[in-house]
Amino acid sequence: MSTTYATDKIEPSHALSELAAQFGIQPSTAQGVNVGDLERWASVAGGGALIAYALSKLSLGGIAAGVLGGALVYRALSGHCDAYEALGINTNCGEESCPRE
Numbered sequence: 001m002s003t004t005y006a007t008d009k010i011e012p013s014h015a016l017s018e019l020a021a022q023f024g025i026q027p028s029t030a031q032g033v034n035v036g037d038l039e040r041w042a043s044v045a046g047g048g049a050l051i052a053y054a055l056s057k058l059s060l061g062g063i064a065a066g067v068l069g070g071a072l073v074y075r076a077l078s079g080h081c082d083a084y085e086a087l088g089i090n091t092n093c094g095e096e097s098c099p100r101e
Contacts, residue, residue, distance in 0.1 A: 020077035033079035047072030
């Protein structure tokens with residue numbers, strides 16, 4: 001396992017991928033990563049906010065928010081969305097433009 005230091009330059013998508021690898025999270029399908037960088041970071045932020053809300057509200061709604069927040073964080077770390085896969089959507093285009101279908 002390689003060590004990454006704060007002074008090393010890491011691309012945004014690589015930062016999430018490296019964090020996911022530390023937790024043993026990898027896309028498990030042949031399609032792999034199908035969520036773009038911006039959506040992954042938005043999922044981390046939204047999921048984290050929902051988890052924080054859930055921790056402040058110990059109710060059925062709070063539990064539901066926590067589960068949804070956890071799912072969003074997992075989506076961000078794995079880079080894979082099952083709903084996107086089912087719909088044939090891929091927003092992980094990198095430097096090239098996404099192909100239009």
